[in-house]
Amino acid sequence: MELIDASSLLSRLELERINVGRERxxxxxxxxxxxxxDQIIAFNDAHIAMVLSKLDMENIDGKGNLAYLHAKNISNFVGDKQNIxxxxxxxxxxxxxxxSSINLFNKEKYDQAFDDLYSIKSQFSRLSGSHAQKDIFTQFLVCAGLHSQDKDRNKKALDVLQERGAKMKDSxxxxxxxxxxxxxxxSKR
Incomplete structure (x- = not known):
């Protein structure tokens, strides 16, 4: 739980344009x-991706890039049909x-991050966690769309924000x- 809370808090602050610093x-x-x-809970893997995509670094033992290793482990897990x-x-x-979308967002590939997140936004409710905890994924979606230079993506992001506002009055x-x-x-990031 400490990982979930910390990674979500740091992400929320950075989405608000507050640089929390690499050391955090x-x-x-x-x-x-x-x-x-582990690949035990998708919600946890998404939070691990939040952290690792902010740090292009090797692990302590120098065995390789942790973000790459995490993505590879997820791919292997998904590909193993014995996982049911x-x-x-x-x-x-x-x-x-x-x-993957969180990684794209943190690499400032906003259009692709938005398109991918938009295509799965109706699935966020299937994740474990409270509504407040899952809202971080909607925030990534909205911010990716608003960062886009494409007006259609901007409009879709504003529509998602309006949908969110209907659920969360006076947000x-x-x-x-x-x-x-x-x-x-x-556009001036």
Whole structure:
């Protein structure tokens, strides 16, 4: 749970344009490293992806890039037809794409991140975690769309934000995001 809370908090702050510093992300590596190959819960893998995609680095032993290793482990897990539980189904249906999308977002490949997240947004509810915990994925989706230079993606992102606002009345976050978009701050990252 510490990993989930910390990675989500750091991501939320960075989505709000607050640079939390590399050392905070690096501080989560000891929590992540033992779980790179677990693939027990897609929700956890998505949070691991949040951290690893912020750090293009090798692990402590220099055995390779942890983000690459995590993605490879997910791919192997999804490809192994002997994995038949609920998490295997979720990872095959959309979990692998969710993790990849977070990586794309953190590499500033906003159009592709938006397209991938938009294609799976209706699946977010299948993840474990509370509504508030899962909202981080909607925030990645919206911010990716607002960062795009494509007006159609911008409109879709604003529509998603409006849908979110219908569920979360008087959302200060929604108001801030719309204001930042209207002021052109997403294109000036």
């Amino acid at each position: 992300w690096e501080g989560l590596i000891p929590l992540i490293e033992p779980h790179i190959g 539980g609920e998490n295997a189904i979720i990872m095959r249906d959309f979990g692998e794409k969710l993790c 200060a976050l929604a108001l801030r995001l719309v204001k930042r978009y209207e002021e052109g701050l997403f």
